[in-house]
Amino acid sequence: MHLLLLASYAPSLINFRGPLIRDLRAAGHRVSVGAPDISADLRARLEAMGAEVHETPLRRTGTGILADLRYGRALYRLMRRIRPDIVLTYTIKPNIWGAFAAHQAGVPSVAMVTGLGYAFTDAGAASLRQRLVRGVARRLYRAATNRNARVIFQNPDDRDDFLAAGCLADPAKIGMVDGSGVDMAHYARAPLPDAPVFLMIARLLRNKGVREYAEASLRVMQLHPQARCLLVGPFDEGPDGIARADLDRWVAGGLAYLGPLDDVRPVLAQARIYVLPSYREGTPRSVLEAMAMGRAVITTDAPGCRETIRDGQEGFLVPVRDEAGLRRAMEKMIVAPEAAAAMADAAHARARERYDVQITNRKMMQLMGLCDDAQGTVSSVS
Structure with missing residues (x-):
């Protein structure tokens, strides 16, 4: 199958999703990735892993709706051009606008909620503008998850708070993983220094x-x-x-x-x-x-x-x-x-x-319908 992976921060494609990209490629799947501000070095590293790399115009820290709408439109055009079988997104803007674009393009999508962050933290101490931004974010999330085939969480608190905030109408879409996992070989154990x-x-x-x-x-x-x-x-x-x-x-x-x-x-x-x-x-x-x-x-x-x-x-x-x-x-x-x-x-x-990444990636692929428990054969997420 052909998976499109969308990120808001380009280096995270290597730092956080690199092992998943490698495991998907090893399983025979085609992988495309999209993010803003992809450097030449990062592009080369992703292509060396077998990923097809696409620039997506996202203002990661802004709250301007027009820029976000342009981002969503660019994602729709990308999906129509490369025609993925499934879209996987993470972090709030790709999760929201990626879900809208995928629905419009007729492609099933999976959102990974890697943290609730600014839209859910410190609501009591927020300014009026911050409260308005959070309210809009939650409504957009609910509309986006209505269009997702699955929503994956990394801890039960995020799942429960997301549901309590009304950001997901259908709990049957929920999947759970223990974080993004860690490559135990890459982060090999090192001797402890004596000094504190x-x-x-x-x-x-x-x-x-x-x-x-x-x-x-x-x-x-x-x-x-x-x-x-x-x-x-x-x-x-x-x-x-x-x-x-x-x-x-x-x-x-x-x-x-x-x-x-x-x-x-x-x-x-x-x-x-x-x-x-x-x-x-x-x-x-x-x-x-x-x-x-x-x-x-x-x-x-x-x-x-x-x-x-x-x-x-x-x-x-x-x-x-x-x-x-x-x-x-x-x-x-x-x-x-x-x-x-x-x-x-x-x-x-x-x-x-x-937390071994091989365990986590296997679970991710199962939740996306890219393999089953027994033989690792392809199934459907939709």
């Missing part, structure tokens, strides 16, 4: 918990001079982005900002503990990568995050927005290195048992 080095990898957004991590890190490094705290990730120009002035202040206080990295494995190998104090996720891929490489994890007791580890076994769960609680968990890892090492062992075992 903490690491966070994320886009620089408030709802990722970057502020809490940075402030807790400054205090931890004051109290424990042997500790180092690293931050990796790109700036985000969206409404939730971290201000550069804040980052400059944190760096002046000792936080090591390494910017965005194409390959995070070397910096994960430098770290002893991985930290992600996010407000909510689908299933955080960076946590799975850290677990695969044998790192204990500190994350939040929040949707998506709380499913990855068990508190006190693979790491610690802390309350959302709780800088003091995060700092105390970081200090526990410093003063009890043997316990932290045991948590690292448990994290690696849990990644292998539950």
